Amino acid sequence: MLQLSNISFSYINRPVLQNVSCEFTLGKIIGVVGENGTGKSTLLKLITGILRPTKGDITLDGKRVTRTTAANIAFLPDIDLFYEFYTVEQLFRFYETQFADFSYEKASIVGEFLQIERGRKLRQLSKGQRGRVKMAATLGREVPFYVMDEPFAGLDPMVKDSLIKGLIRFTDMETQTIILSTHELYEVEPILDEVLLLQGGRIVAHEQLEVIRDEHNQDAVQWMKALHKERMN
Amino acid sequence: MTDFTRDKPIYSQLVDRICGDIIKGHLRLGDKLPSVREYAVQSGVNVNTVQRVYKELELMQLTETKRGQGTFITSDEQRLDELRNSMKEQLAESFLASIASFGFTKEEMLQLLQQKE
Structure with a gap:
């Protein structure tokens, strides 16, 4: 279990997250949603140990998350951090040298499923192809936690569809958890177990989708808008 | 999808x-x-x-x-029959509820349904 207790984070004097507490249990897909600039990316970077909280603790199975314990967490960043001159093939080989838990075989299988051309250089790839490569490289790691920052942003519906299917196909809900931020809540909702709504650096709600639909009689987008409106008044 | x-x-x-x-x-x-x-x-x-x-x-x-x-x-064929019947039952119930919400009677709706084919 991944646990955040009273996390605050500031860049110099600008507070980004305030008093954030929540838990992520194994075997779930959790969507982190909220407006731009509300702290989603910062939250994900704290979870992966890339940033350190100004206050509070983040623990994974009771152990404090640092860059090294974050070895159990695979991160898909929202920007391209790849070497442009690598081919996809070389990138997979590079990942193999960087992460002990990276399976070249699995990345290749995911790559095939997502129809990635492995011989092409990254700089020659379209945005959609890059999105696929990032997904394959991330899922190539065999880890309990996948943290994905906007894995579907700016991609056309066909690419989104195939990434979503890849995500379902190549993760194991008995042993793994996926935390992903998204602005495409309507399209992503069918694969989510829980939604975490951030606003102004705080958690406004953390709810199970079945509860949203069963008890509030709303879909995730309506639920989010209603909460948002409530907070604005 | x-x-x-x-x-x-x-x-x-x-x-x-x-x-x-x-x-x-x-x-x-x-x-x-x-x-x-x-x-x-x-x-x-x-x-x-x-x-x-x-x-x-x-x-x-x-x-x-x-x-x-x-x-x-x-x-189990019997289970299939039960399923068909309960589905018909559900459809009928929801149809009755929606015509009631408009104040239509069952009789006038039946008449219309018969003309429809």
């Missing part, structure tokens, strides 16, 4: 869909259902959701799980 309506949990929409497929004969008695993961990938939903769908179907006695072989549609 499939579209879902807003008003119902996704698992129950998938249960309805499979019931519909059984009634229409797209799924036949004794047919094997895809594995949980396969069905999840096909319909673009979470594996946990499909697990819930399969559990509901089993509770409704529409499917049987054979160990090591997977999940199969029941081969």
Whole structure:
């Protein structure tokens, strides 16, 4: 279990997250949603140990998350951090040298499923192809936690569809958890177990989708808008 | 990928869909259902959701799980008749409720339905 207790984070004097507490249990897909600039990316970077909280603790199975314990967490960043001159093939080989838990075989299988051309250089790839490569490289790691920052942003519906299917196909809900931020809540909702709504650096709600639909009689987008409106008044 | 309506949990929409497929004969008695993961990938939903769908179907006695072989549609014809009847019943109930909400009578609607063919 991944646990955040009273996390605050500031860049110099600008507070980004305030008093954030929540838990992520194994075997779930959790969507982190909220407006731009509300702290989603910062939250994900704290979870992966890339940033350190100004206050509070983040623990994974009771152990404090640092860059090294974050070895159990695979991160898909929202920007391209790849070497442009690598081919996809070389990138997979590079990942193999960087992460002990990276399976070249699995990345290749995911790559095939997502129809990635492995011989092409990254700089020659379209945005959609890059999105696929990032997904394959991330899922190539065999880890309990996948943290994905906007894995579907700016991609056309066909690419989104195939990434979503890849995500379902190549993760194991008995042993793994996926935390992903998204602005495409309507399209992503069918694969989510829980939604975490951030606003102004705080958690406004953390709810199970079945509860949203069963008890509030709303879909995730309506639920989010209603909460948002409530907070604005 | 499939579209879902807003008003119902996704698992129950998938249960309805499979019931519909059984009634229409797209799924036949004794047919094997895809594995949980396969069905999840096909319909673009979470594996946990499909697990819930399969559990509901089993509770409704529409499917049987054979160990090591997977999940199969029941081969019990009587269960199929019950399903058809309960679906008709549900449709009738909701039809009556919606005509009542407009203040139409059953008689005038029946007349119209007969003309419609």
